[in-house]
Amino acid sequence: MGSYGGVTRVGGIGDAAVRAAQSARSVEEFFEAVKRVVRPVLRFDVCACVTVDPQTLMNTGGDYRDGLPSAMMPRMLDIEYREGDANDLADLAARPTPVGLLSRETRGNLDLSPRYRDIMRPLGFRDELRVVLRDRHGAWGALVMGRTVDAPPFGFPELAVAASLVQPLGSALRRLHLTRLAEGNASGAAPGLVLLDGGHQVVHATPTVAMWFDELAHTDGVPHVDRGLPPALYAVAAAVQAAGAAASHTSWMHSRRHGRVRLHAWRLEDPTATSARTAVVVERAGPAEHIALIVAAYGLTPRERDITALVLRGRSTADISHSTGLSPHTVQDHLKAVFDKTGVRSRRDLVATFFARHYLPDMTPA
Incomplete structure (x- = not known):
């Protein structure tokens, strides 16, 4: 790979992207800095920057300003979460190199892909080209890039650059998640309810929905799909409509105004009751959602996560030993690992740090 802006090696491009994004205080700023560095190298014509839940890989927001037209998003998410397609994020995230x-995924027959047939062509x-941003603690986001028919095809150099972005940007995005959790402000808004029909068009939305989605536009009091309803909402709605899916699903997204927001979708089984097929409740995320992201972002193992939760509940080493079936010595070893990863020295520090970083801001008026 030739030199670009002082970068003379493939791995250096990822490092340069991280340096550019270090001052970002939001996901939008983070991805804007990343795109500024990698655009001259990857030469994309469109780029959707997605954040995902490391537990479920569900869409939780991102930056779509350089992505596909908003009118295409419902169909895109329908394919992504209901029908399935090649180059799937969940499949890529499980690979040694998630690019x-x-x-290539269709072995040259792009017409096999509904995303290509219905959107790209x-x-x-x-x-x-898709790149999952992942570190050893999980997947945190993705870059989805496209080139027009007038541009040359993506080649080996671009794939090598894409692979170099995976780990450094994954780690940087994980750290940004922690920062956002620590700085999030409380929201006093009441929960909102959105009803969607089979085509994910809005049938009804309570007035409180507008308070949760900063970018939501309204016409005659009804929010419209093509006017900014967040992709994360469509993702969770599509998840409950997928073949064989559970009747309900919970996910979350980031709102610039309200911080972490919980999305809970239900599939409506009685078609005679209403024209709506899916109901989604939007509300402030609670401690359960916070702790799930916190432990993933700190890189705690499942056992360390369980022990941390017990410590936060005030349980002693003897209690934890009895609950988990581990010896007190093993419990202390796990606690030492938790202290190292979270940067504290004692149980008291651990409880105080979690409270100060991730809960106290939610108790402070915006």
């Missing part, structure tokens, strides 16, 4: 090119795009 995928749609043309009508818009004049030739291929799609």
